[in-house]
Amino acid sequence: MTQNKVLVLHGPNLNLLGSRQPDIYGSETLEDINNALYEKAAMRGWDITCRQSNHEGELIDLVHAARLDGTSAIIINPAAYTHTSVAILDALNAFEGKVIEVHLSNVHKRETFRHHSYVSLRADGVIAGLGSQGYLAALDALDAAANA
Helix, strand or coil, X not given: CCCCEEEEEECCCHHHCCCCCHHHHCCCCHHHHHHHHHHHXXXXXXXXXXXXXXXXXXXXXXXXXXXXCXXXXXXEECHHHHXXXXXXXXXXXXXXXXXXXXXXXXXXXXXXXXXXXXXXXCCCEEEECCCCHHHHHHHHHHHHHHCC
C-alpha cells in the first residue's frame, strides 16, 4: 500500500454540481472540486485520482481496484447510495486503507431518510455540511494521519 495514494469517489448526480440545486450543493462544479483536490494533493506530494459515476457497480469496481493498486485511502461521497447501498459498504469493508465519507450538505438537516448512512459503518471519519471544503478537510485529515 502506497502511503500517499488516494482515490476520491463521487457518486450519482454529482456530475451535475454547479447547476443542480445550487441552494443545497453550491455553485462549484465537480471539475472545480477535483481541481482543488489535485492542486492540494500535488502540494503535499500525494498521488490522487478522482472518479465520478452514476452507477453503483462502477463505484464498487473502483473500490475493488483500489484494494490491489496500492491505494492507501478512499475519500467517498456516495451521494444517494449513502442511504441504500449495502454493496458499497461491503466493498469498502474489503478495503484495508482509510475511508473518509464526505457530503456537501448537512444531511442531518435534510429529509429523515438521509440521516442513515451505510457507508458510515465503515468510514474512519465523516464530514458533512462544509460544501466542497469537506473534500479538502478529508485530504488534510489523511495528511495529518500519515505524518503522525
